Amino acid sequence: MPRFWTGCGRLSSAEDPLRPPRPAPSYPGRPVFLARASYRQRRLHDAARLAPTIGAGLWLLPLLWPRGDTPTSVTLIYLFAVWVGLTGLSALLSRALRGAARRPSDPA
Amino acid sequence: MLTFNLLILVSLVYVAFLFGVAFAAERRAASGRDGWMRSPLIYTLSLSIYCTAWTFYGAVGYAARSGLEYLTIYLGPSLVMLGWWSLLRKLVRIGRAQRITSIADLISSRFGKSALLGGIVTLLAVVGVTPYIALQLQSISQSFAVFAEAGGARWSGLGAGSVALWSAIGLALFTILFGTRNLDANERHHGIVMAVAVEAVVKLGALLAVGIFVVWGLGGGLAATLARIDASPIAQWQQSGGRWAGLMFLSAAALVCLPRMFQVLVVENADEGHLATASWAFPLYLMLMSLFVVPIAVTGLEMLPAGANPDMFVLTLPLSQGHEGLAMWIFLGGFSSATSMVIVATIALATMVSNHIVVPVWLRSRAGGATMSGDVRAMVLTARRLSIVGVLLLGYVYFRLSGGGAALAAIGLVAFTGVVQVLPAMLGGLYWRGATRSGAAAGLLTGFAV
Numbered sequence: 001m002p003r004f005w006t007g008c009g010r011l012s013s014a015e016d017p018l019r020p021p022r023p024a025p026s027y028p029g030r031p032v033f034l035a036r037a038s039y040r041q042r043r044l045h046d047a048a049r050l051a052p053t054i055g056a057g058l059w060l061l062p063l064l065w066p067r068g069d070t071p072t073s074v075t076l077i078y079l080f081a082v083w084v085g086l087t088g089l090s091a092l093l094s095r096a097l098r099g100a101a102r103r104p105s106d107p108a
Numbered sequence: 109m110l111t112f113n114l115l116i117l118v119s120l121v122y123v124a125f126l127f128g129v130a131f132a133a134e135r136r137a138a139s140g141r142d143g144w145m146r147s148p149l150i151y152t153l154s155l156s157i158y159c160t161a162w163t164f165y166g167a168v169g170y171a172a173r174s175g176l177e178y179l180t181i182y183l184g185p186s187l188v189m190l191g192w193w194s195l196l197r198k199l200v201r202i203g204r205a206q207r208i209t210s211i212a213d214l215i216s217s218r219f220g221k222s223a224l225l226g227g228i229v230t231l232l233a234v235v236g237v238t239p240y241i242a243l244q245l246q247s248i249s250q251s252f253a254v255f256a257e258a259g260g261a262r263w264s265g266l267g268a269g270s271v272a273l274w275s276a277i278g279l280a281l282f283t284i285l286f287g288t289r290n291l292d293a294n295e296r297h298h299g300i301v302m303a304v305a306v307e308a309v310v311k312l313g314a315l316l317a318v319g320i321f322v323v324w325g326l327g328g329g330l331a332a333t334l335a336r337i338d339a340s341p342i343a344q345w346q347q348s349g350g351r352w353a354g355l356m357f358l359s360a361a362a363l364v365c366l367p368r369m370f371q372v373l374v375v376e377n378a379d380e381g382h383l384a385t386a387s388w389a390f391p392l393y394l395m396l397m398s399l400f401v402v403p404i405a406v407t408g409l410e411m412l413p414a415g416a417n418p419d420m421f422v423l424t425l426p427l428s429q430g431h432e433g434l435a436m437w438i439f440l441g442g443f444s445s446a447t448s449m450v451i452v453a454t455i456a457l458a459t460m461v462s463n464h465i466v467v468p469v470w471l472r473s474r475a476g477g478a479t480m481s482g483d484v485r486a487m488v489l490t491a492r493r494l495s496i497v498g499v500l501l502l503g504y505v506y507f508r509l510s511g512g513g514a515a516l517a518a519i520g521l522v523a524f525t526g527v528v529q530v531l532p533a534m535l536g537g538l539y540w541r542g543a544t545r546s547g548a549a550a551g552l553l554t555g556f557a558v
Contacts (some may be wrong), residue, residue, distance in 0.1 A: 045193065052191035057461070059183050063352055072175060074404055078181060083186065083395045090190050091388035097193065098384050107440040 046091050052085070058082045116440065119289065121201050122440055123278060126447075129306050130286045148385035153305035154372045156312070156362065157388050158185060159397050160240075161247035164311060165441045167398060170223045170418035171405035180352055184360030192383050199364065200383060203374035211370040213534035226464035233367045233460060234499070237453055241503030245272040245447035247419075251442050254423050255435075276504045279450050279498050287455040288492050290319045300451060301376055307444035312396060314441025318422055319400020320432060322407050331446035333403050340406040341477035358468070362524045367456035368449065373455075450500070458495035466491040515522035 057084060062075050163181075174456065208214045212233065216226035280363035284300040305375040363369055377383070408421030416424060422440070426434040467488060492550040 003166060007166070048193035052187045052194075055187050055190050057186075059356070071338045072340075072402070073337045075176060076337070077334075079176070079183075080395065080399065082185075083391065086186065086190060087388050087391045087395065089293065094192075094384035094387045098381060 019099070044093065044096055046099060051089060051093060055086045058086075115252070115436070117438070118436060119443060122443070123282075123447075124237065125240050125283065126303045126306065127285075130282075130303040133302035134286065134299040148379075148382040148389070150301065151372075151377065151382040152304045152393065153308040153390040154161060154301045154376060154388045155369075155374060155386055156308035156393055156397075157304055157448050157452050158296065158366075159308075159311065159394070159445055161244050161442055161446040163397055164315065164445040165247050165403045165419050165422055167198035168405045168408065168421045169399050169417070172418035173183060174420065176402070177351060177355065179398060181359045182394040184356040184358065185363040186394055187356070188360045188363045189387050189390045192387040196383055197366070197380065198313055200377050200380055203377070204380075204410060209375060210456055211365065211367055212460045212464045214370075214374075216464070221465070223464070223468050226460075227468070230460040230464045232456075234457060234502070236456055237367060237513070238502045238506050241450055241453060241500065242507035244450050245275055245503060245507045248443060248446050249277050250417075250420060251423055251439055254420050255439065271505055275447075276455060276500045279454070280500045282447075283451050283454045283458075283496050283500075287451070287458070287496065288489055296522075297376070297455065301372070301453065302352060304372075304448040307448040311441040311445045312456065314438045315397055315400065315422070317434060318426060318438055319404060321426060321431065322400065322404050326407055326411070326429065327403060330511075333406075336387065336410065337406050340409055346414055347395055349546075358524055366453075367460065367526075371452055373458040428503040450503070452500050454496050458492045458497045461495040461499070462488055462491040466495070 059079065060079060062070070065075070146191045167178045167181075202218075203214065206217055208217065212226045212229035215229050217222065219225055236431065283300075287297055288304075323330065323333045329334060364373070404421055404425065405418065408416070408425055410416060412421065412424060412428060423435060423438055426432075426438065470487065470491075
């Protein structure tokens, strides 16, 4: 898999006129030796575990707001906005997780 | 004017329709053509038995009494569904691998098939759920009472009791018919799940309809409704932090610990992938259910006379405006949410009672043990039918004894707290290898006593 070694050689294609130009690496800045599929899957699992914690935090946040000062309607809109956001996030996550589970994992 | 007899006729037709749906679903399942019945959509809709009559009528009353606190009951379960990857997936896997049939079965088998633990959990569940069933019967009879009063009829306590009694008898019949048709190791009930899914659509539609009617029909649009909320008695955000966080945790725990939720979530689950869909669809359902609660509560507080029961605002608001068709639909929605909860809760409890109390006692009383398999099979089915009748009878007796006076939400919370005692033992059984049988039993009994 040659693309894992791009960037490690002394001469890049831009410096060496004899070599044909190579396609640019698609994920610059990533650790080069990680299998992308399983790496992505692990980060997805992390995200799935983190999601309820984030949700709980966001829903507990109104407790810090000044009592007696905040109108109910504002709180109501905030809580439902978080709800919609979390539902959307969950839809994206569950689709990605299911897709990742179907793909065969990278042997590397 | 909507007559009382018409109301009874409509509810009977509706019940007959549900019988038909359940029957058709059973037949399709028996002939193997049940592909779409096992879809994630049906699974998510069947989860909606979390929203009982407590949600349908009680949430508005709760909001009218203590503002936004009612939302915690729906935020908690949404968080659990969001976290399906960590907890629910494991629960469903264990449930499938070990053929778990109930929450008592789960706990006893996680601790080496301890019969003692199974019995304790069953008792706990019966004690915790009985008031909950009583609550549903109460809401059915209350909603009948609202119509009777609107029709000018005299409504006595005797009438309320007989409505509750007839509902309980009808429910027992339905549950026995479709819940104990056959003895299956998986304990799946296609007919009931299908009927519950239909009821889920009816109740969501009814609540959305009354919400739209209140916001755009009575309130004059979104901005006017928000202004009305800020002018109402619940205008200020004055939530106690402990109650907010505590109730959120309680309801989150109840989602996995309630016997009926365990039944639909784990036992009736046909495919782990359905959980992925439910992880966003179920929070969405809960959100839609609670979306219009505050506008309804506020409008009810403003428009109805001061003594009106806020638990019945959903029904009395359209009635007071003369929209009888809408009121009828809402009545059916409330009826649906009460009946579907009672049916599934009764099945879950009856499974537990027959497996963890009746059968062990029976086997012990016959020293020879079971020699023929057909013998036990008939016995278990009879035990289950009797347990169904027993559970519903208990609920009815509780309803009569409590007099139907307490607010809906308060009874619901008591039931939640009773059932959540199971949570530590369950989580211990799932994740902690060092957990012991006696430790779990001691923990359960302590929680029970408190």
